[in-house]
Amino acid sequence: MNEMSTATSEDIANLDAIVSSLQAVEKTLQGVLAARDGLLAVANRLAMSIAEQGDGIEDSDLALRTVAAELATALRVSDRTVQRRMVAAEVMVERFPQVWHAQGAGLITAGHARVIVDAGAHIDDGDARAAYAARVLEFAQHESPSRVRVIAERIAQQYQSRTLDERHEDARAHRGVWVIDGPDAMSELHVYGPSVLIHGAQDRLTQMAKAIAERGEDEPTQADDPRTLAQRRFDLAMDLLLTGAPAGHDTADRLLGSISAHVAVTVPVTTLMGADGPAAELSGRAPMDLASAQALAGAASGRDRVLTHPVNGGVLCVDRYRPPESLRRRLRSRDERCRFPGCGMPARDSDLDHTRDAAFGGETSEDNLAALCRRHHVLKHQTPWHVVQHGDGLLEWTSPTGRTYVDRPPPPNTVTFIEPPF
Structure with missing residues (x-):
């Protein structure tokens, strides 16, 4: 009814x-x-x-x-x-x-x-x-x-x-690939380009995914595969993108084929050990599941160790089993992303800019350096926008109309053992 x-x-x-x-x-x-x-x-x-x-x-x-x-x-x-x-x-x-x-x-x-x-x-x-x-x-x-x-x-x-x-x-001139982060440690990979290529890629993934399912009928190891067609398509796409060789663009000495994927991950050591605590993060971008973080940490050839204050979580120092560039790593650990208000470009893809120009006596120090993406680095140097630092990574930006905006470093993904006094 x-x-x-x-x-x-x-x-x-x-x-x-x-x-x-x-x-x-x-x-x-x-x-x-x-x-x-x-x-x-x-x-x-x-x-x-x-x-x-x-x-x-x-x-x-x-x-x-x-x-x-x-x-x-x-x-x-x-x-x-x-x-x-x-x-x-x-x-x-x-x-x-x-x-x-x-x-x-x-x-x-x-x-x-x-x-x-x-x-x-x-x-x-x-x-x-x-x-x-x-x-x-x-x-x-x-x-x-x-x-x-x-x-x-x-x-x-x-x-x-x-x-x-x-x-x-x-329209082909605007072809590109970009990422949109979502909830629950998930993200979307968007590919924009000629329809014939996009649909061709989708068809190939579909055929491969169906072939896996059909093979499973004769091979016991594949017969209980619980994945849907869409899930198999995704797994195949990631396998091809992360491990496949760019045959159509590679050089004679296979230079492109030797490039591997890199991501920056921050995870509290207690979380890595399996204790309750903050989730692991793709630095400055999105949270990630513990199993993936543990797998990456176990396979990594080297790691940055970020020591933080037990009360306020501030970065105390950064070291590495295979140094140097300690200051660069420290600043990128502190900033995580571009320090212009509202910008989310990761620090690892940004420039380390002297807030007070080195040519005018600005020091190459933590209190005079900050991560700025190339767009906002140019904006700072070639437009009326300007910035000053007030210590502890606090940046105060002044716009052409005289408005001021304070940008603070993002809170680090860490564990504190004493409640902050606020």
């Missing part, structure tokens, strides 16, 4: 009121999001206006970074994220004003707007873009973004001045 058949007229009336209220809230929310895009677009124009007073594309990029950093630190988000949003907002507001107004009026959502703009991104003629947007908006007001995507791409083809091959060549 359908449970809804027992609903009273009062229940249905309440549901109807919820639906109506949710529609009103959603309409207001889309208007606010459109207003935010308008402000981001203005910020992007301001950055470009500032850049026009400089000397070329490098000044343009620095102006965008500077403005994005100002906004991002005020909003407590990544400046890379804000810069991407600024550019995307400028594209929609300037090139697709009908779409922006439709979202502001609550006729479509941000998801619809993104689909429409993405599909029409290569329509260069202004009149053609307007005609394309008008046709898609008529459909978008009554369908979900996923359905709109198919129609938008179909309509966009009728207004494109360039062939698919030409546009594909441009």
